[in-house]
Amino acid sequence: MPLKEFAERRNLLHRDSDAQTVLRHALDDVQLGKVAMVSSFGAESIVLLHMIAQINPATTVIFLDTEMLFPETLQYQKDVAEKLGLTDVRIITPARDAVLIEDVDGLLHQADTDACCDLRKTRPLAEALKEFDGWITGRKRYQNGQRATLPLFEKDAAKIKINPLANWGPEDLRAYMDDHNLPRHPLVAQGYPSIGCMPCTSRVSAGEDPRAGRWRDTEKEECGIHFENGKMIRGGKAA
Structure with missing residues (x-):
């Protein structure tokens, strides 16, 4: 079945499903295949991580350590994984050779x-x-x-x-965290509602969009790992 049709059928099937049902079916969907979760262990990540832990703590969770994250995020990742009993957290880092060639001084973000x-x-x-898959x-x-x-x-290149x-x-997120007594990312209380x-x-100041602190004063809204209509999203539009 074409991936676009697969996604459309699953959206129709789950149009009234809650998040836990969507997750459970996605992890057990034979037609879909092998599924991983990608988590930033950021401000709101613990909600989905908790749901995953309740359904199957052995689910693969991919954590991208860009080597430029806040120390608080790195510690929070360790603490949350341990607290929730997640057994397959894969910490991914940039290719060492590529970093040495393209960003040896760690200043590439200032130029591009x-x-x-x-x-x-x-x-x-x-x-x-x-x-x-x-x-x-x-x-x-x-x-x-x-x-x-x-x-x-949604269809995302050759995957769902x-x-x-x-x-x-x-x-909804606050209520879930309160109901399950889940630990917050420590930077949230310091004014970082979205953390990269x-x-x-x-x-972020009171009244600002929660993501206003990400790439502030630029048109950039996404890091480039997501697609829209088959095109990678990097800035304010699909590239």
């Missing part, structure tokens, strides 16, 4: 944020996902204009991408 994201996120993730993300429709029409299932929390809002790499993430 897209190239930096490609080196430290897009290519390492593509390599890590080679053995999988689909991957789970924590994206939500409320996060920005690019995600306003986000489906539960699953977005179980697509229709969740901030209040340290050089490209700034504090």
Whole structure:
């Protein structure tokens, strides 16, 4: 079955399903194949990670360590994985040879944020996902204009991408974390509602969009690991 048709059928099947049901079926879907979760272990990540742990803690979770993350994120990743009992967290880093050639001084982000994201996120993730037929993300429709029409299932190049929390809002996330007494990322209380790499993430003021601190004062909205209509999203539009 063509992937686009597969995604459309699953969206129809799960149009009234809750996030846990979508997750459970995605992980057990023989037609879909082998699925991993990709997590930033960021501000809201623990909701989906907790759901995964409840369904199958042996699910592969891919964590991209760009080698430019906040120390708090690295510690939070370790603490959450241990607390939830996740047994297959794969920490992926950029290819050493590529970093030495393209960003030996660690300053590429100052000249070209897209190239930096490609080196430290897009290519390492593509390599890590080679053995999988689909991957789970924590994206939500409320996060920005690019995600306003986000489906539960979508064709992503030659794979299926699953977005179980697509229709969740901030209040749903807070309620879930409160109900399950889940630990927050320590930087959230310091004014970082959306957390990426340290050089490209700034504090957000009251009333600002939660993602305003990501690549502030630029048109860039995404790191480049997601696609829209078959085109990679890097800035404010598909490239």
